[in-house]
Amino acid sequence: MMVMASPPRLVIFILALLFFTFSTYAIEVTFDSKSLMLDGERKLIISGSIHYPRSTADMWPDLIKKAKEGGLNTIETYVFWNVHEPQHRQYDFTGNRDIIRFLKTIREENMYAILRIGPYICGEWNFGGFPMWLHNLKGIKMRTDNDIFEIENEYGDVMKAYGDEGKRYLNWCAKLVNDLHIGIPWIMCKQNDSPWPIINTCNGFYCDQANPNNPNYPKIWTENWSGWFKAWGEATPVRSAEDLAFAVARFFQLDGSVMNYYMYHGGTNFGRTAGGPYIATSYDYDAPLDEYGNLNQPKWGHLRQLHKVLMSMEEVLTHGTRKSTDHGDQVLETVITYHGKCVCFLGNANPSKDARVMFRGQEFIVPAWSVTILEDCFTEVFNTAKVNAQRSVMETVKNDAEKEPFGLKWSWRAERLELHDKRGKVQGVILRAKELMDQKFANDTSDYLYYFTSVHVSKHDPIWGKHTFLQVTGYSGVLHLFFNGKYIGSKWSHHGWDAYTLEKKVKLQLGRNTIVLLSGTVGFKNNEPSFDEKVVGVSHGPVKLTRIGRGHENITKDLSKNEWLYKVGLDGEKKKLYNEHSRKWFTRKLPTDRKFVWYKTTFKAPLGTDPVVVDLSGLGKGEAWVNGHSLGRYWQTLISSEDACSESITCDYRGDYWGKKDVCRKKCGGPTQRWYHVPRGFLQNDDQDNELVLFEEFGGNPSYVNFRTMTVKTACAHAYDGGFLELSCQGDQVFTDIKFAYFGETTGSCGYFHRGRCGATNTMRIVRETCLGHKSCSFNISEDTFGPTHCKNNIDLRLAVQAVCS
Ligand SMILES: *[C@@H]1O[C@H](CO)[C@@H](O)[C@H](O)[C@H]1NC(C)=O
Ligand SMILES: *[C@@H]1O[C@H](CO)[C@@H](O)[C@H](O)[C@H]1NC(C)=O
Ligand SMILES: *[C@@H]1O[C@H](CO)[C@@H](O)[C@H](O)[C@H]1NC(C)=O
Numbered sequence: 015m016m017v018m019a020s021p022p023r024l025v026i027f028i029l030a031l032l033f034f035t036f037s038t039y040a041i042e043v044t045f046d047s048k049s050l051m052l053d054g055e056r057k058l059i060i061s062g063s064i065h066y067p068r069s070t071a072d073m074w075p076d077l078i079k080k081a082k083e084g085g086l087n088t089i090e091t092y093v094f095w096n097v098h099e100p101q102h103r104q105y106d107f108t109g110n111r112d113i114i115r116f117l118k119t120i121r122e123e124n125m126y127a128i129l130r131i132g133p134y135i136c137g138e139w140n141f142g143g144f145p146m147w148l149h150n151l152k153g154i155k156m157r158t159d160n161d162i163f164e165i166e167n168e169y170g171d172v173m174k175a176y177g178d179e180g181k182r183y184l185n186w187c188a189k190l191v192n193d194l195h196i197g198i199p200w201i202m203c204k205q206n207d208s209p210w211p212i213i214n215t216c217n218g219f220y221c222d223q224a225n226p227n228n229p230n231y232p233k234i235w236t237e238n239w240s241g242w243f244k245a246w247g248e249a250t251p252v253r254s255a256e257d258l259a260f261a262v263a264r265f266f267q268l269d270g271s272v273m274n275y276y277m278y279h280g281g282t283n284f285g286r287t288a289g290g291p292y293i294a295t296s297y298d299y300d301a302p303l304d305e306y307g308n309l310n311q312p313k314w315g316h317l318r319q320l321h322k323v324l325m326s327m328e329e330v331l332t333h334g335t336r337k338s339t340d341h342g343d344q345v346l347e348t349v350i351t352y353h354g355k356c357v358c359f360l361g362n363a364n365p366s367k368d369a370r371v372m373f374r375g376q377e378f379i380v381p382a383w384s385v386t387i388l389e390d391c392f393t394e395v396f397n398t399a400k401v402n403a404q405r406s407v408m409e410t411v412k413n414d415a416e417k418e419p420f421g422l423k424w425s426w427r428a429e430r431l432e433l434h435d436k437r438g439k440v441q442g443v444i445l446r447a448k449e450l451m452d453q454k455f456a457n458d459t460s461d462y463l464y465y466f467t468s469v470h471v472s473k474h475d476p477i478w479g480k481h482t483f484l485q486v487t488g489y490s491g492v493l494h495l496f497f498n499g500k501y502i503g504s505k506w507s508h509h510g511w512d513a514y515t516l517e518k519k520v521k522l523q524l525g526r527n528t529i530v531l532l533s534g535t536v537g538f539k540n541n542e543p544s545f546d547e548k549v550v551g552v553s554h555g556p557v558k559l560t561r562i563g564r565g566h567e568n569i570t571k572d573l574s575k576n577e578w579l580y581k582v583g584l585d586g587e588k589k590k591l592y593n594e595h596s597r598k599w600f601t602r603k604l605p606t607d608r609k610f611v612w613y614k615t616t617f618k619a620p621l622g623t624d625p626v627v628v629d630l631s632g633l634g635k636g637e638a639w640v641n642g643h644s645l646g647r648y649w650q651t652l653i654s655s656e657d658a659c660s661e662s663i664t665c666d667y668r669g670d671y672w673g674k675k676d677v678c679r680k681k682c683g684g685p686t687q688r689w690y691h692v693p694r695g696f697l698q699n700d701d702q703d704n705e706l707v708l709f710e711e712f713g714g715n716p717s718y719v720n721f722r723t724m725t726v727k728t729a730c731a732h733a734y735d736g737g738f739l740e741l742s743c744q745g746d747q748v749f750t751d752i753k754f755a756y757f758g759e760t761t762g763s764c765g766y767f768h769r770g771r772c773g774a775t776n777t778m779r780i781v782r783e784t785c786l787g788h789k790s791c792s793f794n795i796s797e798d799t800f801g802p803t804h805c806k807n808n809i810d811l812r813l814a815v816q817a818v819c820s
């Protein structure tokens with residue numbers, strides 16, 4: 015089941031298009047209905063989102079290079095306010111927050127950049143990119159006509175909820191940015207009423223049917239959702255290469271000229287940057303580049319071929335005149351002509367029926383839910399449903415630098431929980447209030463906030479008795495409960511945003527009884543109207559003691575207006591246990607299944623250049639650090655439901671991706687994430703020891719933890735006659751075996767290919783000769799290459815290959 019009930023990735027609003035030239039000189043960016051123009055020259059913009067804080071600075075050159083090789087000419091990113099100004103007036107542009115270095119890296123590849131300046135950003139990013147201190151400024155009302163709050167972004171979908179003030183504010187924003195005269199166009203996503211000259215643009219899985227609100231605007235697709243994000247307790251979403259290519263080809267068929275993949279590289283929500291709440295640490299997004307920066311094949315390669323075809327037609331697509339003819343049954347032909355040149359698209363949006371289209375005297379078979387592109391309105395050069403790119407099967411490989419991969423030696427320390435002392439006192443209190451506070455008041459410097467109170471009970475008190483319960487209602491996150499110095503229970507919100515009530519029987523004592531609530535957030539909300547005002551923590555409560563009376567009537571004492579004391583964060587966080595070497599850690603009696611424990615171990619970095627991951631199986635919930643860098647939160651015990659995945663190995667790409675395409679999900683019935691990215695930039699080189707520290711909140715066993723690398727072990731293809739196939743291994747690996755190779759009639763899929771009745775008998779020998787011992791190899795797929803197949807004319811000739819890399 016799809017779990018995010020909140021609207022998908024919402025919205026957008028103002029975004030500046032900032033184009034960097036190859037030289038240091040700026041260029042002028044203008045537009046009309048057909049395209050953007052850079053210094054007067056029409057351009058197709060094929061862009062992809064890569065968010066700089068979701069990778070490390072040393073990964074940027076490779077990611078951007080792979081994006082360029084993948085056929086993009088532009089990289090898009092948000093600007094993340096809360097990473098740059100975590101505390102009021104304290105700025106940070108170091109490490110992976112160095113946006114200028116990121117933009118320079120883009121320029122070094124001779125690519126353009128689109129900058130979405132925010133300040134609000136949706137992006138499954140903590141609190142929509144707003145620093146929490148902003149919310150706590152006196153008199154502020156966010157995202158509306160309010161003097162303290164300034165500028166806006168991604169507003170279209172939520173504006174209505176702000177009434178007239180919302181509209182006034184929208185116009186104020188538009189005027190503000192226009193008055194800056196910076197020489198580049200401004201755009202607002204999903205803002206159908208954007209005021210001139212701010213271009214409204216579309217976000218979605220498909221944007222072919224969306225049109226700008228002014229005939230003089232180009233058609234821009236700012237967020238083409240290349241996949242989807244993961245949340246704790248959910249399975250892994252998958253969007254097929256065929257469907258994504260279909261959406262892109264349709265968009266360019268129907269007047270599109272600027273398109274951006276959201277995401278091209280999703281990356282990782284390091285530290286506590288994930289929003290949601292309950293957005294997972296991996297932000298892989300099933301994007302063309304995977305979380306670690308590997309090619310996600312066949313998506314990357316299939317789209318690359320499409321981009322090459324589109325770019326080869328740039329002149330006609332950006333200048334030409336379009337004429338579309340409806341063939342019925344959702345089949346649409348579009349002819350685009352310019353100065354005697356011609357490009358044609360045959361689109362079949364029927365989700366189940368292949369189409370035979372007669373076009374200029376030729377018959378074309380256009381598979382269901384696909385687009386065929388004809389280079390000169392005659393030769394088919396691409397069909398979105400025919401994937402010629404390799405399918406890579408990623409596998410983890412054990413750490414060759416460790417002699418005993420499962421023999422990590424652990425030491426540990428218990429978290430020093432803050433409970434009342436004998437006299438009822440607590441240390442480190444930052445606030446006393448006669449109310450239950452929303453956790454946001456603490457400015458989000460830690461996931462954890464303590465709430466303390468105490469109750470005096472006398473013999474005559476109506477709640478004094480044996481059958482007394484403590485009930486606490488919390489919102490959005492995790493709660494641990496302590497009574498009279500003892501842990502009595504935990505509970506958490508199901509999806510992250512819902513309320514939950516924890517009820518536990520307690521043993522009252524005469525005199526003082528102490529109550530401690532330890533509330534933990536798992537990312538703050540990042541979307542929907544007034545998301546910044548949603549309750550977090552034990553806020554409204556109530557917190558009450560209830561005794562069940564003799565006649566089963568309940569006697570209740572509401573503690574919500576008691577005096578409450580507040581303390582932020584864990585003791586281990588304050589002592590920086592994730593990055594210090596002076597304190598004592600224990601090596602004996604390693605505890606397992608114990609709450610609130612810190613674990614530490616050392617390991618050697620795996621050799622080579624393949625991405626490094628750590629397997630956190632066996633643990634509960636918490637946060638992990640390597641050499642002081644946070645890898646993010648982990649949550650191994652929140653299991654996704656069994657029934658959200660398809661039974662079959664392949665998922666049908668046909669039909670609208672959203673909603674019913676839940677069948678494409680993977681990894682149901684297990685933890686949402688098993689492998690956590692350890693960027694090589696966090697590791698010490700050579701033979702030096704690296705340190706892994708875990709804070710385990712729920713209880714688990716670290717003995718299963720191990721480090722691995724992620725690489726391509728199997729490369730498969732099922733490519734079409736007339737196409738071109740390139741097979742590659744990753745890093746330093748080469749092809750060492752060919753398990754299957756046949757050109758002719760072939761069926762099945764990777765790992766399960768079968769020969770049909772006819773085919774070229776030399777295929778295996780030719781593939782072996784070409785590929786074995788090489789990092790990559792390529793073929794023109796035809797009888798010229800593999801020899802005669804003796805297949806009848808009505809058989810689709812395909813090359814099926816399964817190769818092994820090592
Ligand atoms: C949170 O930030 C606000 C605004 O900067 C500040 O006034 C307030 O004192 C901070 N609260 C805490 C608990 O640090
Ligand atoms: C009394 O409280 C108990 C424990 O919360 C609850 O299960 C029960 O429904 C309550 N009874 C009444 C009559 O409200
Ligand atoms: C594929 O064919 C093209 C032209 O037909 C040729 O230039 C190219 O070298 C061939 N590639 C391979 C790998 O055979």
Ligand SMILES: CC(=O)N[C@H]1CO[C@H](CO)[C@@H](O)[C@@H]1O
Binds near residue numbers: 221222672
């Ligand atoms: C999920 C979503 O927002 N889909 C949208 C994608 O774009 C099309 C066309 O603009 C909309 O109709 C969909 O609602």
